[in-house]
Amino acid sequence: MRYLPLTDADRQAMLATIGAESIADLYVDVPAEAKLDTPVALPRHQGEMEVERALAAMAAKNLHGAREPFFIGCGAYRHHVPATVDHLIQRGEFLTSYTPYQPEITQGTLQMLFEFQTMVAMLTGMEVANASMYDGASGTAEAVLMANRVTRRDRAVLGGGLHPHYRETVETYARYSGFEIASQPPAPDGDQDLTGLIDETTSCVVVQNPDAFGHVRDVTKIAEACHQAGALLVVVVTEVVSLGLVTPPGEMGADIVVCEGQSLGNPLGYGGPYVGLFAARAKHVRQMPGRLTGETTDSEGRRGWVLTLSTREQHIRREKATSNICTNSGLCALAFTIHLSLLGEAGMTRLARLNHEAAIRTADRLSAIDGVTLVNETFFNEFAVRLPKPAAEVVDALAERGVLAGVPFSRFHPDDPAFADLLIVATTETNTADDLDRFATALQEVLA
Numbered sequence: 001m002r003y004l005p006l007t008d009a010d011r012q013a014m015l016a017t018i019g020a021e022s023i024a025d026l027y028v029d030v031p032a033e034a035k036l037d038t039p040v041a042l043p044r045h046q047g048e049m050e051v052e053r054a055l056a057a058m059a060a061k062n063l064h065g066a067r068e069p070f071f072i073g074c075g076a077y078r079h080h081v082p083a084t085v086d087h088l089i090q091r092g093e094f095l096t097s098y099t100p101y102q103p104e105i106t107q108g109t110l111q112m113l114f115e116f117q118t119m120v121a122m123l124t125g126m127e128v129a130n131a132s133m134y135d136g137a138s139g140t141a142e143a144v145l146m147a148n149r150v151t152r153r154d155r156a157v158l159g160g161g162l163h164p165h166y167r168e169t170v171e172t173y174a175r176y177s178g179f180e181i182a183s184q185p186p187a188p189d190g191d192q193d194l195t196g197l198i199d200e201t202t203s204c205v206v207v208q209n210p211d212a213f214g215h216v217r218d219v220t221k222i223a224e225a226c227h228q229a230g231a232l233l234v235v236v237v238t239e240v241v242s243l244g245l246v247t248p249p250g251e252m253g254a255d256i257v258v259c260e261g262q263s264l265g266n267p268l269g270y271g272g273p274y275v276g277l278f279a280a281r282a283k284h285v286r287q288m289p290g291r292l293t294g295e296t297t298d299s300e301g302r303r304g305w306v307l308t309l310s311t312r313e314q315h316i317r318r319e320k321a322t323s324n325i326c327t328n329s330g331l332c333a334l335a336f337t338i339h340l341s342l343l344g345e346a347g348m349t350r351l352a353r354l355n356h357e358a359a360i361r362t363a364d365r366l367s368a369i370d371g372v373t374l375v376n377e378t379f380f381n382e383f384a385v386r387l388p389k390p391a392a393e394v395v396d397a398l399a400e401r402g403v404l405a406g407v408p409f410s411r412f413h414p415d416d417p418a419f420a421d422l423l424i425v426a427t428t429e430t431n432t433a434d435d436l437d438r439f440a441t442a443l444q445e446v447l448a
Contacts, residue, residue, distance in 0.1 A: 073426020125250025161211025223253025244352025
């Protein structure tokens, strides 16, 4: 086979070189209970054409979000990505570039990252942004670590509206980095007052806006409470398009802002790849994770770009590194930058308005159905409803009717009956009137 070029003689020669008699000898350190007695139950190797057919048959079982009514959100949103984005990111100059260690030959990549940072700072209302993170969840955990360094404290308060996956990521970091977490339980009706959880040991408070249930809130008072206690406010945004209408976190007093940037330039892809946005106050710039591209001039006075800060363990002493982020999501950041450049400020606002208007129509239509109750008083393009039946069962029944209806919150807390009837619904500019008609009609049938 062309992908497995080694012969039996080649393998025997390699084993002889390292002093092993068989391939089994390579696994002598693996405990016996961790080994399988028989091969994994997978099909044997096939030719390329047979494999393509098999994979195509598997893919055909999926209910394709681009062809059916799609109302799924919860941190992953379907938006229209202009064809220009895909065309430009496939140019060889961008597609093959990697870490810009040598600025003299990577000016294009560095300039793109500089423009990306500028856009992120403008969107979030912050003073400085880095050259991207892996995704919003890991970026949130890095924000807590940064707050711990800035305040020299080790206790983070997590709001009840924080996405469950983001919460779990922070908890994982806490488990192995040794800091404490005070969490508010999930709050479908909106975050409760967090000020009572803030004390002299608190490094930061983490809130999401719009939150995991779609609520939009003013976090100014939380910011004031944090600053009075010497703590930082971290604001998380999972739907970056909301910043086209919602007041930027920086204008409400946030010290660190983390966003998931997937909505712009990056289509849904069964879980990735995503791109994390990270911005902060300029006074904290040296505690930021990742890298930061800056503008400079060369020896002849011409404008150019360099890596101004790159606080990772490969560049400086490991004990001085602020992060183990080993690269940025460069290609995804490029797609984000191109899409936002095409939109411009007016286009971004218009896109956000289209999303919000679509959500209003959907919320009004669904809440008019007997037994469906709208939870939110405020929302952007995502909201929560309570159903007269378990939401997971309803979602499955709607999928059988060709409608991807949303995310049952019980998916995150399957053992808590308080969330069994809660459905999170998201709408974007891609949802048509026909989509809404099919959704509402199918939901009435399932609930009847």
